[in-house]
Amino acid sequence: MNALARRATGLLLSTVILPFAAFAADPQPTHEFTLDNGLKVVVREDHRAPVVVSQVWYKVGSSYETPGQTGLSHALEHMMFKGSEKLGPGEASRILRDLGAEENAFTSDDYTGYYQVLARDRLPVAFELEADRMASLRLPAEEFSREIEVIKEERRLRTDDQPTAKAYERFSAMAYPASGYHTPTIGWMADLDRMTVEDLRHWYQSWYVPNNATLVVVGDVTPDEVKTLAQRFFGGIPKRPVPSAKLPLELAEPGLRQLTLHVRTQLPSLIYGFNVPSLATAKDPRTAHALRLISALLDGGYSARLSTRLEREQELVSGASTNYDAFARGDSLFVISATPNTQKNKTLADVEAGxxxxxxxxxxxxxxxxxxxxxxxxxxxxxxxxxxxxxxQATTIGQLESVGLSWKLIDNELDELKNVTPADIQKAASTYFTRERLSIAHVLPEEKAHE
Incomplete structure (x- = not known):
């Protein structure tokens, strides 16, 4: 869901412009309505196959957490599969598996989501299962005791024992000094060690309410049938007050920050991160769209500038990439990562200069x-x-709605990108690529004991 610019090559461009123009001019029929309890429902018709995807998005993620209580959103995602009023642990997944459905869940800084992909006539099953755990999650203490150990092991395998992931986690903690984005989604290990099932019950009761959720349905359905089903299964769940959630805003110019990390890696690498706005926080949306195009200009395939200049012409790097998430709830980062070409004796200083x-x-x-x-x-x-x-399509809609943007952006995005001019590119670069907005991480191989 992040860097969109690298998913196609120049060879395809002549064949895709026309269909995209048609897609934008004649978008898929999309409808929205809100139940009396505050549950927002977005239905997008796509009748190419008798299949439907159902997603429930909750507006809560790690950027909502506070120091000492990190990892709650992700841990609760795990526990959502551990039983409800109607079903025991794992039973919902077995029901869906027997129907040939695909299901999973995900947690990010800004949201937590649950989805099923299944035959259109099985949609009531997905709704019933999701409504059941929205209304009556059990959170058994013995299940939590087992699952928190699974989460700790996940952290060890995916972060602590992965040099690149570990480095980026430390880098993010430095690059976001003022907002909740400095918190890793999985949580810090010290907080996982002291987390309790009562903490999760409070988190669930605070955020898992229909008026803090979006139900997205895309596929071979009509809005009327979805509305009837949504009212039947979700309509009886009462709304509750939700805690206030401030946007994760950053300091405009935090100052130059630098970090040196020694991890189990063979080659040194560099991470640059500039504090920039997202679409949700930019005063002018064109700024964010310009940054998206800059990301592709620098790292959009074989003819992009990083690849052409730094890798092939100057032989400064063995690899380089950019990443910019324009669809964050708060302020974002524009990240450039690179590995020096050590075969040509290039250093991190050489790469920074390039x-x-x-x-x-x-x-x-x-x-x-x-x-x-x-x-x-x-x-x-x-x-x-x-x-x-x-x-x-469903994921894009759910993400947009969960970060405070509208699903309608999915249908007018082409026009927004078309309006960006070369002068907009220059202005965005001049405004945001400054030392005062920069975080730098030098990631180096571990030093030997005798050194």
Missing amino acids: IWKLLEELKTTPPSAEELERVRAQVIAGLVYNRDSISS
Whole structure:
């Protein structure tokens, strides 16, 4: 769901522009309504196959957590499969498996989601199961005692024992000094050690209410049938007050921050992160769309500037990439990662100088109209292919709604990207690629004991 620009190559551009234009001009029929208890429902019709995806999104994630109580959103996601008023632990998953359905869940900084992909005539089953655990999750203490150990092991395997993940976690904690985005989604190990099932019960009761959720349904359905089913299964769940949730805003110019990490890796690497707005926090949405295009301009395939200049022409790096999440609830980061070409004896200092030269060029010289059109078409191509499936459409809608944006952006995004000019690219680079907004991580191989 993050970097959209790298999902297609220039060879495909001539074939995808026309279908995307048609997609934007004649969007899939999409409908929204809200039940009396505050549950928002978005239905997008896609009748190509007798299949439907059902997703429930809760507006809560790790950026809502506080120091000392991290990892609650992710742990609760695990416990949502451990039984409710109607079903015992794991029974909902067995029911769906017997129906041939696909199901899973996910937690991020900004939201927690649960989804099922199944035959259209099985949609009532998905609704009944989700409504049951929205209204009456059990949270058995003995299940929590087992599951928290599973989560700790997940943290060890995916973060503590993964040098790249560990480095990025430490980097993020530094790069977000003022907002909840410095908190890892899985939580810090010390907080997992002291988490209790009572903590999760309070978290569930605070946030898992219909007026803090969005139900997204995409596929071979009509809005009337979805509305009838939603009212039948979710309509009786009472609304409750939800705690206030402030946007995760950052300091505009936190100052230059630098971190050196020694991890179990063979090669050194560099992480640059600039504090920038997202679509949700930018004063002008064009700013965020310009940053999206800059990401593709720098790292959008073989002809992108990082690959062309730093990797092939100057042989400074063996690899480099960018990432910018425009769809965060709060302020975001524009990240550039690179690995020096050690075979050519290049250093982190060499790589930093090369990156700054590229960024300064963006500030002083706008891209040519031809280069910008190529990059823009590449981003559009990625959007087209990403949204071909009903699951991708649903996920985009749910994400937009959960971060305070509207699902309607899915249908007017092409126009927003088309309006970005070379001057907008130059302005965004000049505004945001400054030392005062920069966090730097030098990730180095572990030092030997005798050193």
